[in-house]
Amino acid sequence: MSLTAELGAFLANIRYNSLPPAVLPIVRTGFTDAVGVMLVGTHEKVTGIVRQALAVPTTRPEARACLSNLRLAAADAALLGGTAAHAIDYDDQSLTGHPSAVLVPAILAEGERLDANGQALVTAYAAGYECWAELVRRDSGYHRKGWHPTGVFGVIGAAAACAVLNRLSAERASTALAIAASHAGGMATSFGSTTKPYHAGRAAHDGVVSVRLAAAGMTAGPDAFENPQGFLTAFSPGTPDRESPARLGREWYMPRQGLCIKLYPTCYFMHRSFEAAVKLLAGRGIGPDDIAEVNVTMGRGEADVLFNHRPSTADEARFSEEFAMAAAVILGRMGVAELSDTVVRRADMRDFYPKVHINMIEERDPREPAMAPYTRVCIRLMNGTVLDSLEVTGIHGHAWDPVTAAEHWTKFQECTARTHTTAAARTLFDMLQQIETLPSARALPTAASVFAGGG
Secondary structure, three states, X not given: OOHHHHHHHHHHHOOHHHOOOOHHHHHHHHHHXXXXXXXXXXXXXXXXXXXXXXXXXXXXXXXXXXXXOOEEOHHHHHHXXXXXXXXXXXXXXXXXXXXXXXXXXXXXXXXXXXXXXXXXXXXXXXXXXXXXXXXXXXXXXXXXXXXXXXXXXXXXXXXXXXXXXXXXXXXXXXXXXXXXHHHOOOEXXXXXXXXXXXXXXXXXXXXXXXXXXXXXXXXXXXXXXXXXXXXXXXXXXXXXXXXXXXXXXXXXXXXXXXXXXXXXXXXXXXXXXXXXXHHHHOOOOOOHHHEEEEEEEEEXXXXXXXXXXXXXOHHHHOOOHHHHHHHHHHHOOOOOOOOOHHHHOOHHHHHHHHHEEEEEEOOOEXXXXXXXXXXXXXXXXXXXXXXXXXXXXXXXXXXXXXXXXXXXXXXXXXXXXXXXXXXXXXXXXXXXXXXXXXXXXXXXXXXXXXXXXXX
């Protein structure tokens, strides 16, 4: 059986009762995190642009956009939700991308249209994640070739999830994925701009559309993934594995790779160094004028993504190691409030950026191939003293050092501060933490304040 056909067969046969027990807590976390960051992202400029330009009202409303009173066609609700969920880069990380920011908006939108229950939503998420993982494992280093993996693989994951929700046959599911493969794309050069979150929204939208087209009878290449002129060859930075059989349903990737929950609304590659610098400086009373230079050692792939060395906007700062170090030294925090144009352009922040230097290493962490095995921060003071973090290998919030439920609730509160009262946010949080018990996707409460101002 070809890889494309194997993917379709997996989607046609996956059932909630066949999921490994370890999958459910991860899916709950994915839904919870994605909804929180989607809600905070509704206030962002890019979400307003997409809403005004593309997410137009329809005579056939199918789903709520971002759990608001705005009802759209499911594909447009997924577009707006995916864009909002990735708008401030606070969404979870795994599979060299951001799975929940694409999967959850697509699943909620199509799930509302179909009146799907919680078990169906969970099964769809697991299916999308596993198909994404099956393709990613066949090569690595997509950022090096200039791709944004969330846009490349996310549309496949969204199509897989929606194929399960629509209970497509193996043949139709394979076709849906093949159609989705023609939608795949997204350039890494857009990192630090408002186009990057649009990649996630577009992937969610096109996943929904691909399933609709397949269900209506559209055809596509039956070997879209493994063909020498197909998906894997087109997007691979090296020599992809086009021959080995799929491991879907026999090996489950999610329990092994999980999700990394971000504690800061920036590129994940900045988190380890930020935490290391904050710990180095804790209790020392050291200010920016006391520091001569900061040297950060990280992987080449990480450094290549953090290319905004003199950021002037919050979007640029999310991909700036210089901002991370300035935030550690001057602000001591790197939360939603700190990621603003005003803070990024402060004179003391701008003056500090040139003090930061990046040293790149080639090693890759087998647990997290997009990153080096460690990050190291060395701060040289004006008096010649050097503060050295040594090799830092972990990041709190990673799948191997997960956040607690209390920590996740704190993040959710921060994300919903402008859309929900604390009590309403807690109700939504608790429902998402038991997503499998929902009688319907429509049962999640509507946030009347979202988009109420017309922005």
